[in-house]
Amino acid sequence: MAITVVGSVAFDTVETPAGRVDRCLAGAATYFSLAASYFTDVRVIAVVGEDFSAKEEAVFAARGIDTRGVERAPGKSFFWQGSYLENLNEAKTLQTDLNVFASFEPKIPAVYEDSEFLFLANIDPVLQKRVRDAMPNVKLVGGDTMNYWINDHRDNLLKMLAGVDILLINDTETKLLAGSRNPVKAARDVLSLGPKSLVVKHGEYGATAFFGPNSFHGNGLDSYHPFRAPALPLAEVVDPTGAGDSFAGGFFGYIASQPKLTPAVFKRAMFYGGVMGSFTVERFGTERLQQLSREEIEERFAIFRELTHLD
């Protein structure tokens, strides 16, 4: 079943202890759609500039990703420059040029309208809500956000959250959104804002899913009992950029590939999310995500399973 994702398609310049890349293909919607493409059909809504060439287009095409919703606009694509030289767990932003993204007005191609899944990657919550409202027939909506929207656009964000089924954010964003530093209380607060489930990403420590009291009713995922999936300790992290978006792509892609969202599917999806994130950080940008095989993914899934499995 197809997923439509709306978010950024961008170029990144990134410095890490492992080296530097200039203007590599990146952006939340790129990481998400590449990761999800190993599981299901993916359709992208985004805007790019004149610097988005046949070379970048070919990356999406090679993975069978539908880019008919990627608008070409005069000017340059979204550009981000960051450094992980001081802290591999948190990027220091050196430059952000919105470029064509500043006036982005998402347009949904008619051929996307039968998508059963929708993922709202981290962009202005006003745009996220507009896309969500324009696709009333989707079965399941996932979403992401970041500190900037939580702090400075809270009202808009709350309106968006009311229409999200599964919110995927990190520890810091959860605490900021909830106003509690306790992880369980913070999760309850966030779940009271609309989402049926909250998946909190912990970086190198994995991710924890919390479920609201009325969520996924009848599916057995209707209590606060959390579920935790590990991350794989890696001897080298080349570039952490996009790990969270890749997690979301693996997570949602796997769910979309299954006939029904059961507790077992949700849990396996959490593991697949970690698997896709672990591949992403092994190379700069989306390089590793472009060249995976389903066999490699299954092999790593088995390693993730062994990592916490009691005999």
Next chain:
Amino acid sequence: MAITVVGSVAFDTVETPAGRVDRCLAGAATYFSLAASYFTDVRVIAVVGEDFSAKEEAVFAARGIDTRGVERAPGKSFFWQGSYLENLNEAKTLQTDLNVFASFEPKIPAVYEDSEFLFLANIDPVLQKRVRDAMPNVKLVGGDTMNYWINDHRDNLLKMLAGVDILLINDTETKLLAGSRNPVKAARDVLSLGPKSLVVKHGEYGATAFFGPNSFHGNGLDSYHPFRAPALPLAEVVDPTGAGDSFAGGFFGYIASQPKLTPAVFKRAMFYGGVMGSFTVERFGTERLQQLSREEIEERFAIFRELTHLD
């Protein structure tokens, strides 16, 4: 099979967002031995002052813990005062009075000499090594340490580490000891110092075990493949003090209760460590550890198992 533990038996004054306790029974050897006592016989080597009364003695006696190695010395017991008001994940030390601990010379009762397991809780590595050398017949040695010894007593610490089979320390201590911020490289560095296994405690994120290439040979635990056990997200953490020592007690206590250290036993021990840590933080000091039942422990073990278990 019996465990001997050497370490501090102390009084703590602790402030947390949940309240304050004055001079409650604490210390690494106390947390460790109470946690381990639910699994196996425990024997303590420590020193206490004249303020250690029949009331404190009764806490050990009620759990059947052998305190014949707890020396009574003139003066006051070790005292620590800390605050978690600013950060529940890290104590701010307000006062440390070594008192009788300043001149502690561990003496091993003859009745302890047939112990098959030895745990060296966090004290001066010179004393840890002395106890370890005086008990050459133990089958398995566990150890802990802290930043102070890593930074300022490194040579003594390295001598101690050469005699430790399983080292249990936290993330910060691991990176400090290894000189690498990458968790896998740091683990390899630490394993090159002597321990067959390193268990890195991550606080609210659980713990990860790493195994050296020649460790536990023949037991299947002889590669760098890590194992990760979760911690339980708790709605209220009353007092985090002693969580790590309780983890070590549950971990070692479970291993000592089993006929052989197989990979399955090691993994279950990691989960029992998390279980005992999760109980400790629910009340101030050792209060919760004093009043558990094996049934409660097994119930929580089942919750921990469900937390990461794929169907």
